[in-house]
Amino acid sequence: MYTLPQAIADLIDRGAVFYVSHSAGKDSQAMYARLQDVLPADRLVVVHADLGWVEWPGIQKHIRDNVRHPVHIVRAAKTFLGMVESRGMWPSSSCRQCTSDLKRDPIMKFIRADLKARGASIAVNCTGIRAAESKARAKKQALTVNKRETVDGRVKRTVYDWLPIFDLSTEEVFREIEAAGQKPFWTYERNERLSCVFCIMGSLNDLRHGAEKNPKLYKTYVELEKQIGHTMFQKGGQPVGLEAYTGISC
Numbered sequence: 001m002y003t004l005p006q007a008i009a010d011l012i013d014r015g016a017v018f019y020v021s022h023s024a025g026k027d028s029q030a031m032y033a034r035l036q037d038v039l040p041a042d043r044l045v046v047v048h049a050d051l052g053w054v055e056w057p058g059i060q061k062h063i064r065d066n067v068r069h070p071v072h073i074v075r076a077a078k079t080f081l082g083m084v085e086s087r088g089m090w091p092s093s094s095c096r097q098c099t100s101d102l103k104r105d106p107i108m109k110f111i112r113a114d115l116k117a118r119g120a121s122i123a124v125n126c127t128g129i130r131a132a133e134s135k136a137r138a139k140k141q142a143l144t145v146n147k148r149e150t151v152d153g154r155v156k157r158t159v160y161d162w163l164p165i166f167d168l169s170t171e172e173v174f175r176e177i178e179a180a181g182q183k184p185f186w187t188y189e190r191n192e193r194l195s196c197v198f199c200i201m202g203s204l205n206d207l208r209h210g211a212e213k214n215p216k217l218y219k220t221y222v223e224l225e226k227q228i229g230h231t232m233f234q235k236g237g238q239p240v241g242l243e244a245y246t247g248i249s250c
């Protein structure tokens with residue numbers, strides 16, 4: 001069984017509530033598997049930010065099938081495609097408005113409300129980010145105070161960001177899932193990552209798989225690119241349409 005870091009054991013003693021952000025991806029699944037038996041059951045809360053049509057069908061069922069806790073679904077007021085249309089541009093890796101507006105903010109809104117309803121004041125926002133994913137991610141700390149969400153006024157709230165599987169390699173993530181007697185979401189048979197079907201940072205392999213299995217959604221992305229005159233991707237510093245990028249025509 002996973003041994004909690006002392007700093008986390010101390011937070012448990014102080015009454016912290018742990019919010020496990022679950023995307024249905026392998027990292028979320030391994031994180032939950034690691035935490036399910038070592039956190040107080042009534043203070044482990046599973047949250048999924050629903051992105052609607054742009055998600056792979058079946059991921060919410062996959063989450064429910066692999067956790068013992070209720071799954072709290074949160075949604076932003078806007079949709080991914082509506083956001084792109086109104087901005088007239090796609091998000092990018094340097095400006096991930098999709099992540100902040102459609103995932104982070106609704107999850108934080110839920111955390112604030114749930115914490116208040118419980119009469120608790122310490123939240124730990126758990127995400128499945130790993131050092132091995134990128135150089136930028138490797139520079140992160142596994143446990144930090146979230147200054148944006150922490151308040152010290154009449155209402156007191158301390159929010160921590162914790163990365164419980166920060167140290168795991170990709171192979172160890174899959175082993176953690178297997179050790180829990182589970183399987184990752186079916187798309188991993190072909191995909192490298194599980195994200196939106198067409199992620200702005202998706203690999204060619206994952207985009208092609210997404211287009212094959214979700215042709216209607218693919219066509220919508222292709223048409224939206226043409227409508228707003230902005231492409232999701234560039235090649236050699238030049239904009240390139242999704243059809244040319246993937247080699248798949250609608």
Ligand code: SF4
Pocket residue numbers: 091096098099102195196198199200201
């Ligand atoms: S999966 Fe990709 S496109 Fe979807 S919200 Fe995250 S970064 Fe944006």
